[in-house]
Amino acid sequence: MQNEVKQILHRHFGKRSELISILQKIQQEHGYLPLEAMQDTASKLKIPDSAVFAVATFYSQFRFKPCGExxxxxxxxxxxxxxxxxxxxxxxxxxxxxxxxxxxxxxxxxxxxxxxxxxxxxxxxxxxxxxxxxxxxxxxxxxxxxxx
Ligand code: FES
CATH class of the missing domain: 3.40.30.10 (Glutaredoxin)
Known part of the structure; x- marks a missing residue:
C-alpha cells in the first residue's frame, strides 16, 4: 500500500493542497479508501491522520468500505x-x-x-x-x- 500511495503522492507533488485529489486517486484504484492508505497519506504528507480523516469524512464522494459490483x-x-x-x-x-x-x-x-x-x-x-x-x-x- 505504501508504494502505491507514494506513487500517487509523487504524481500529485505530495502537497497537502492536493489531499482531495490524492484521496480521489486512491479511491479510483481501490473503489474505496482503505484505512491503511489514509494513514500512509497522512504520513507522507506529514500531517496528522485526523486531518486526512476529517477531509475524507466531510465529502460524501468518499467511501470507507468496498463497494458492490x-x-x-x-x-x-x-x-x-x-x-x-x-x-x-x-x-x-x-x-x-x-x-x-x-x-x-x-x-x-x-x-x-x-x-x-x-x-x-x-x-x-x-x-x-x-x-x-x-x-x-x-x-x-x-x-x-x-x-x-
Ligand atoms: S431530484 Fe434532481 S434528479 Fe432527482
Whole structure:
C-alpha cells in the first residue's frame, strides 16, 4: 500500500493542497479508501491522520468500505421524491435485502441514496455505476436487479 500511495503522492507533488485529489486517486484504484492508505497519506504528507480523516469524512464522494459490483444510487431529491422515489427505494431494500449504505452478501449490489443527480426532468431516476436510469418504473427496477 505504501508504494502505491507514494506513487500517487509523487504524481500529485505530495502537497497537502492536493489531499482531495490524492484521496480521489486512491479511491479510483481501490473503489474505496482503505484505512491503511489514509494513514500512509497522512504520513507522507506529514500531517496528522485526523486531518486526512476529517477531509475524507466531510465529502460524501468518499467511501470507507468496498463497494458492490453495481453501485445503485437512488435519487431522493424533490423532483424524484414527488414521483415516488421513496417507494422505489423501499422496493430496492426489500428485493436486495439490504439497507442504504450496505452491500449484498454476494458483493453484487451496493445501495445508496443521493439528494439530486442533476436530471430532475427525467425523474424519478437513479444511477448504476454512474449511468443514469431515467423514469424508473417497477419493471425497470426489477430488470436492474435480476440476479444471474
Ligand atoms: S431530484 Fe432527482 S434528479 Fe434532481
Amino acid at each position: 453495481k453501485l445503485i444510487k437512488i435519487c431522493l431529491g424533490t423532483a424524484c421524491h414527488v414521483r415516488g422515489a421513496d417507494r422505489f427505494l423501499d422496493n430496492l431494500k426489500k428485493e436486495l435485502g439490504i439497507e442504504e449504505g450496505e452491500t449484498t452478501p454476494d458483493g453484487k449490489y451496493t445501495l445508496e441514496s443521493v439528494a439530486c443527480i442533476g436530471c430532475c426532468a427525467l425523474s424519478p431516476c437513479l444511477t448504476v455505476n454512474e449511468e443514469v436510469v431515467a423514469n424508473i418504473t417497477s419493471p425497470k427496477l426489477r430488470k436492474l436487479i435480476v440476479k444471474k
